[in-house]
Amino acid sequence: MAFTLHANHGAGFGSAAGAPSSAQEPRARPALHTLSTFLFQPFGGLLCFSFTVALLSCQSLNYVPPVTSQMTAVKTGQHVDLATLREGRTLFVHRCIECHTLPSLWHYQKEDWPEIVNSMSQRASLNPAERDAIVSYILAVRAQH
Numbered sequence: 001m002a003f004t005l006h007a008n009h010g011a012g013f014g015s016a017a018g019a020p021s022s023a024q025e026p027r028a029r030p031a032l033h034t035l036s037t038f039l040f041q042p043f044g045g046l047l048c049f050s051f052t053v054a055l056l057s058c059q060s061l062n063y064v065p066p067v068t069s070q071m072t073a074v075k076t077g078q079h080v081d082l083a084t085l086r087e088g089r090t091l092f093v094h095r096c097i098e099c100h101t102l103p104s105l106w107h108y109q110k111e112d113w114p115e116i117v118n119s120m121s122q123r124a125s126l127n128p129a130e131r132d133a134i135v136s137y138i139l140a141v142r143a144q145h
Helices: 031-039 044-061 082-098 110-121 128-144
Strands: 002-006 010-014
Touching: 082 128, 110 128
Parallel strands: none
Antiparallel strands: 002 010
């Protein structure tokens, strides 16, 4: 048997040089067809739906609200300016995530946050002003809701 190259079939083995191969090559399925077949299988759609719900619920639990001017008017026991709240939010989002996932701001009592942030401030290399900015941001968010 000789190795031949056919114009319409690609490389393959033929019975004689130049003769077409009797076996047809399998056609590749389009990616969209494969995906739609998976989604409509009994567990495929459920799996995709569950994955989407899990992603959305993680986002809503760890939501970190943006700083608004109304946050400075909320009574938190101290005067806090907009720049401090913005710095606190930025530090909370970028420094806390270095060691663990962001905690939900509503998971702990308001009174517990200063001690929680203080206990992690050394590990996160936060100076006292940065630590206070994070606590101010968290308390301002909590006081709004």
